[in-house]
Amino acid sequence: MTPSGTGAGSGPVIAVLGLGEAGGRFAADLVAAGASVRGYDPRVAAPQGVHPAENAAEACHGAGVVLSVNSAADALDALAQGLPGCAPGTVWGELNTAAPAVKEAVRRAAGARVVVADVAIMAPVPPKGLLTPMAVSGPGAVAFAAALGAFGTPVEVLDGPVGLAATRKLLRSVFYKGLAAAAVEALAAAEAAGLAEWLAGNIEQELIKADAATLERLVTGSRTHAVRRRHEMQAAAELLDGLGVPARVARASRDWLADLAG
Known part of the structure; x- marks a missing residue:
């Protein structure tokens, strides 16, 4: 499903949960690159061109990839709120800077509904935005790298479980x-x-x-x-x-x- 509303692109649908400094920049850059972006953040307005969702589940509806860009403390809550809107097989990109144990807890809580990718942002986001280097591990690593790589994001796929990227x-x-x-x-x-x-x-x-x-x-x-x-x-x-x-x-x-x- 392609989101309706101003700025909705015709490319793949990507949900961004958390529209702060990093999430907001990623969302805006994805829109500029042609993606159809649905965003949700209870405290931050969606950037121009991003379809603002009423809640996390709505943002995730129809998205093939979800970028969870919150705090480590909110990682599990973001998953719980977004999961009902995810179709089976959705790639859940866990971008929060959290301990490996938290990343693993997200994977367990996700069950079979979504495929979790442990994503580590390896440099400050503001200078390069979507071109910021990332490392990814876990069952969703290859799919995440392919999805973001299509927009120019340099993603290194690590052969290992959820938590490996976070450890690095x-x-x-x-x-x-x-x-x-x-x-x-x-x-x-x-x-x-x-x-x-x-x-x-x-x-x-x-x-x-x-x-x-x-x-x-x-x-x-x-x-x-x-x-x-x-x-x-x-x-x-x-x-x-x-x-x-x-x-x-x-x-x-x-x-x-x-x-x-x-």
């Missing part, structure tokens, strides 16, 4: 979000110490110098010099205390180094 995404997040947290904490302390410009320049230069051997140096150096660096990070945490900056990353680093030293 979150392992990557430990590094990137941890790195970001360390930068934010260090710069906050530098600001308090009157050294923000100097530290920002220092960090920029270190990032520019990073190469293929940087990871090995970081890991080997941490293990080899764990005892000395543990004391160094304890001193750093005390410095941040004196500057009135929460030393969360500094103390976490100290504790990791203590484990390595042990």
Whole structure:
């Protein structure tokens, strides 16, 4: 069934549940690419060209693919609300950034009604929208990749169960979000110490110098010099205390180094 209303395309019908920053951009890009998009979000208006549904089940009605782009906490609720509108065999793209256990819970709750694809969005959405790289695993992986690939989305199919794509995404997040947290904490302390410009320049230069051997140096150096660096990070945490900056990353680093030293 092709949705009626302004902006309804003549291409395949795709439902988007969750029209926030990521879901709204995907929905708008799909419309621009010729898809017929039905969207639902109780808090966000549908982008231009997207057929606004009254509820999740209505949005899913007639859709061959559903993109669930909500929060991890809402993943199961989105499935429960959308499932009654899904025809058997619908591909349920679980795009929420959730733990593998949550993705598996969605697969179990879906039963035989829909085919679940565990989708990991592997980069920020706003710069590229529908061209944002994704990884997908689970029983619906191949069908999801074919459906979105037809619109130019680069999708890597992983040979494994629901949860594998989420695992890759979150392992990557430990590094990137941890790195970001360390930068934010260090710069906050530098600001308090009157050294923000100097530290920002220092960090920029270190990032520019990073190469293929940087990871090995970081890991080997941490293990080899764990005892000395543990004391160094304890001193750093005390410095941040004196500057009135929460030393969360500094103390976490100290504790990791203590484990390595042990």
